[in-house]
Amino acid sequence: xxxxxxxxxxxxxxxxxxxxxxxxxxxxxxxxxxxxxxxxxxxxxxxxxxxxxxxxxxxxxxxxxxxxxxxxxxxxxxxxxxxxxxxxxxxxxxxxxxxxxxxxxxxxxxxxxxxxxxxxxxxxxxxxxxxxxxxxxxxxxxxxxxxxxxxxxxxxxxxxxxxxxxxxxxxxxxxxxxxxxxxxxxxxxxxxxxxxxxxxxxxxxxxxxxxxxxxxxxxxxxxxxxxxxxxxxxxxxxxxxxxxxxxxxxxxxxxxxxxxxxxxxxxxxxxxxxxxxxxxxxxxxxxxxxxxxxxxxxxxxxxxxxxxxxxxxxxxxxxxxxxxxxxxxxxxxxxxxxxxxxxxxxxxxxxxxxxxxxxxxxxxxxxxxxxxxxxxxxxxxxxxxxxxxxxxxxx
Ligand code: ADP
Ligand code: MG
Numbered sequence: 166x167x168x169x170x171x172x173x174x175x176x177x178x179x180x181x182x183x184x185x186x187x188x189x190x191x192x193x194x195x196x197x198x199x200x201x202x203x204x205x206x207x208x209x210x211x212x213x214x215x216x217x218x219x220x221x222x223x224x225x226x227x228x229x230x231x232x233x234x235x236x237x238x239x240x241x242x243x244x245x246x247x248x249x250x251x252x253x254x255x256x257x258x259x260x261x262x263x264x265x266x267x268x269x270x271x272x273x274x275x276x277x278x279x280x281x282x283x284x285x286x287x288x289x290x291x292x293x294x295x296x297x298x299x300x301x302x303x304x305x306x307x308x309x310x311x312x313x314x315x316x317x318x319x320x321x322x323x324x325x326x327x328x329x330x331x332x333x334x335x336x337x338x339x340x341x342x343x344x345x346x347x348x349x350x351x352x353x354x355x356x357x358x359x360x361x362x363x364x365x366x367x368x369x370x371x372x373x374x375x376x377x378x379x380x381x382x383x384x385x386x387x388x389x390x391x392x393x394x395x396x397x398x399x400x401x402x403x404x405x406x407x408x409x410x411x412x413x414x415x416x417x418x419x420x421x422x423x424x425x426x427x428x429x430x431x432x433x434x435x436x437x438x439x440x441x442x443x444x445x446x447x448x449x450x451x452x453x454x455x456x457x458x459x460x461x462x463x464x465x466x467x468x469x470x471x472x473x474x475x476x477x478x479x480x481x482x483x484x485x486x487x488x489x490x491x492x493x494x495x496x497x498x499x500x501x502x503x504x505x506x507x508x509x510x511x512x513x514x515x516x517x518x519x520x521x522x523x524x525x526x527x528x529x530x531x532x533x534x535x536x537x538x539x540x541x542x543x544x545x546x547x548x549x550x551x552x553x554x555x556x557x558x559x560x
Contacts, residue, residue, distance in 0.1 A: 166342065166549070168330040168556045171208070174303055176215035180266050182301040183208065183331065184318050184552075186308035186536070187223040187241055194235070196244050200523070201310070203248055204536050208307045208331035209274070213251070220256070220266060220275035220301070221245070222318050224311065230284030238279050245276060259283075263300040286317045294321030307331025309338070310536050312552030313543040319552035330556045333536065338553065340533035341544050344512050348474040350376060355465070355496065357382025358479025358517060361405040366546035367478065368412060376472070377422045379465045381457045381481035381492060385426050388413065389445055392425065399429075399454040424468060428458030430491070435483045456482025457492035466499050469509070475500055478515040478542065484524070494525045501530035514541035 185205045190197045212219050226236040242253045251274045256262045258278060265275055280286045285293030294317040298304070304326040306312070311319050312334065322328075330338070344352075354375045356364055361384050372378070380388050383400035390396045391409035416423045430440040431452040442458040443449070457465070469475060481496060483489040503509035511531045513522050516538035522528050535541040544550060549557065 166338065166553075167558050167560045168335060168338065168553070169328065169558055170335065171211060171305060171329045171331065174327065174329050176212060176217040176303070179217050179302040180220070180300060181212055181217045181303045181305055182220050182222060182298070182322070182326070183212070183305040184308045184311070184322070185221050185223045186310045187221070187238065187245075188225055188310070189241070189244075191226075191235075191240060194240050196241070198520075198523075199244055199248065200519075201536060202241070202244055204333050205307055205331070206248060208305065208333055209249055211332060212305070213249075216271075217303075218266060218269050220262065220277060222277045222280050222297070223308070224281040224286070224318075225279045226281075228279060228281050230281065230287065232282045233279075236279055236281075238276055242276060245274070249274065259296055262297075266300045280316075280318045283317075287314075288317070289315045289321045290317050291321050291324075293317045295325050298322050298325035301326055304328040305331045306552060306556060307333045308552070309334045310538055310540045312550040313540040313547075315551035320555065323552075323555035328556055330553075334553070334556075336533075337535060337537060337541075338544075340512055341514070341535060341537070341541060343510070344474060344476050345545055348374065348476075349510060350474070351472045352474040352476075353377045353379060353468055353472040355379045355381070355469075355475060355477040355481075356479050357384055357481040357493075358515065359383045359400065361387045361402045361409065364478065364542065365405070365408060367542050370546050371476070372412065372415060372421060373419055375421055377424060377468050378416065379424045379468060381426060381461065381465070382479050384479060385429075385457070386454055388423070388425050394446055395448060395450070396454065397431070397448040397450055397452045399448065422468075424464060426454075426457045426461040427464060428460045429454040430456035430458055430482065430489060432488065435486060435489070437486075437488060440488050455486075456489035459491075462492055462495045465496055469496070469499060469503065472509065474510045475512070477511070477513050478518055480517055480521045484517075484521045490521075490525075493521050497522050497525050497527045501527040504530055504532055514545075
């Protein structure tokens, strides 16, 4: 897929609206993780270097179409100033944008109030997008992680202005696209996390492309149960049991190996202070599987060792609790090592998976850690994302 790139635009003196995703986690008004802000650095620096006048628009949380003080993008000003080394001018509403863009000085950026304060945003309202577009010459779509939503600031606005892909969006599409289109084989997919139902689309669309699928995390127990095992109080999605049975059968008939945990670390619940390792075939009735066990770690490593491409979505245990973090950590370490040795092209998708890899400090050693969350999953399920489609050009 070819996208219209910013280097095809004349930027000097142009008023550019950039859709970023600054939907950072906040605690008492403080940003607890600034990854989503720093991820747009290259795009914004490129625009500034080329003498564009830049305004940034984002959503923050779920204000449901109303002004909510605790979700105002005002709270992001000092972090944006620190990260981009520029002064931020704030536009409280759409009516302020035009005047503030006119008087924007070099060294200044305009930041627009949370776009989801407007109910028209989620409705992908054309008139609203027109109004948003009026003060600008060009639109740059850089919010890959919001590109699975057809909203006014991700979709409709692109039909009002000449639109181009930002560098972050471009990189995401390139890296994830490589895995989606022609992954170098053998190709292994590692799946974990909490819910099977979240990942059904990905499993269906990638099953036949993969050589192996390693399943850990909460998800594994639905598959273990579907293969006839007792799973105690582990997370099992009853409504996905049929799907799991079907997938196990389909994998078998198409020669894809699905690898399930052979041992698991169990406890009374996610907060337990200690865990014990048991065979997957002997999970006690009153215990919950919360991590993959050491034998499974070795088993997974063996498959990863023989692979050239890995796509990982979903932590392999309750990594937030150090007692159940080992599986996720060890597999992350191993993938990092293989990637360092240029033996593996490694892509991590999913919000919590990215957080886990970051927490254990393997982030920079993966080929790509997607900022995508839900968007990275939908990228594999769908032909094209609604926020990307207007940017595509015929090859
Ligand atoms: P991602 O955001 O990467 O797609 P998910 O949202 O699907 O991942 O799942 C992440 C959550 O899954 C984490 O909060 C983690 O604690 C939880 N999890 C992992 N393994 C288990 C398990 N065995 N039982 C319950 N929850 C689990
Ligand atoms: Mg998640």
